[in-house]
Amino acid sequence: MATPTTPDFNKVLYKPLAEIDPEVQNIIDKETWRQFTGLELIASENLTSLATMEANGSILTNKYSEGLPGARYYGGNEYIDELEILCRKRALEAFNLDPAIWGVNVQPYSGSTANFAALTALLQPQDRLMGLGLPDGGHLTHGYYTAKKKMTASSIYFQSFPYAIAPSTQLIDYAGLDAQAKIFKPRLIICGASAYPRDWDYGALKKTTEREGAWLMADIAHTSGLVAAQQLNNPFEYCDVVTTTTHKTLRGPRAGLIFFRKDLKDGQDLEKRVNDAVFPACQGGPHNNTIAAIATTLLQVAQPSFRAYAKQVILNAQALATGLTAHGYKLQTDGTDNHLVLWDLRPLKLTGSKVEKVCDLLGITINKNAVSGDASAQTPGGIRLGTSALTSRDMLEDDIKVVAEFLHRSVQIALTLQKEAGTKMLKDFIHVATTEQPGKVGFKQVQDLRREVRNFAKKWPLPGVDISGLQRPRGIEEDE
Secondary structure (H helix, E strand, O other): OOOOOOOHHHHHHHOOHHHHOHHHHHHHHHHHHHHHHOEEOOOOOOOOOHHHHHHHOOHHHHOOOOEEOOEEOOOOOHHHHHHHHHHHHHHHHHOOOOOOOEEEEOOOOOHHHHHHHHHHHHOOOOOEEEEEOHHHOOOHHHOOEOOOOEOOHHHHOOEEEEEOEOOOOOOEOHHHHHHHHHHHOOOEEEEOOOOOOOOOOHHHHHHHHHHHOOEEEEEOOOOHHHHHOOOOOOHHHOOOEEEEEOOOOOOOOOOEEEEEEOOOOOOOOHHHHHHHHHHHHHOOOOOHHHHHHHHHHHHHHOOHHHHHHHHHHHHHHHHHHHHHHOOOOEEHHHOOOOOEEEEEOHHHOOOHHHHHHHHHHHOEEOEEEOOOOOOOOOOOOEEEEEOHHHHHOOOOHHHHHHHHHHHHHHHHHHHHHHHHHOOOOHHHHHHHHHOOOOOOOHHHHHHHHHHHHHHHHOOOOOOOOOHHHOOOOOOOOOOO
């Protein structure tokens, strides 16, 4: 609280957000309502805990802490050092790692900065790397480029060559990768994906990198929570570096981690290289409030209850896949081993963009996504679905079956709207979806299903939010 002698210019520091900035407060309230009344199915998103939110919104945001514990460029960091050391310890414990063999840097601001820092540590400019191609489920930070342009820093500063999935199985083509590596001679192979519904054979990749004298790095941003819970194969048995985000299946704040081996026999000091790459090479002072939130998250990940959660995420994803294939829909790899499902809409002559727009109107949040064979990432032929967030809202397999039916009806509505639009243009499609017109039924189907989705979603709790007194905020109109 302000004191009687607090100057006027400082009184603003003691007032709540709703009083100081009702406009921003209203936007937060609207986003809270959207999450409460909708179904979050984006595979790269999750719902973090109340404790994590409290840590992330703490007074730790005030402190600047460039450097590492015991070697800061600012004073007053004794408690920040304690926090970062604790976070490191919990990271190793969460993934069942021996601190004599593995170290971790907990400062990256995000998964993309973690990846580029790892590349900076492992490679010299224009060294060669191989990563899974974007149309086959890879990630932008793994060396993406087009025929006309190098799209991301990983392809601008390094020479990248994509490997692929096998067309016949839609699984990683390890034999093809191995043959390509013999010719391309990469200094680094990256494994991991953002839209691959199966597990990885890290042992096969290790054989390739050992023969070529290359580093092996796993980006487990999507699956790290499932790896920590020992529900998927363990990349730490084979890899030199492992990176991850902390907000997907790990269910924490938005940030990144870099794990690195400390027991390399060739004498290369990977620990120093990674730490120097994070700071000062790629970013400035760490976000201490987020490191606190990561530490709190990792404490939760190490509990038996998190393993049960991870198991349920996979069961829910498999239930979702079964629900969709029961209607005859095509899924890439015909199922899933992890938290995500990749739905191929091309047999229906629909684009992922159109289905994403329809689902937005229905309160079902998904994302358009390339499927194997797509020519363009801008007009992809599929959508990516994930079950992490719905599992965090307490949903089990039978509940996911209801969601699968919502998705089936969403696609059928999209087909109706596409026919009523009369063109292939997305703007015409959106117009008939949002405008009531005589003789056209798509608009009413959207409204009816939206009410069903909203009523279903409001049955479930929302982590970090007291829904008992939650009311629709100003600026959101809903048909009852």
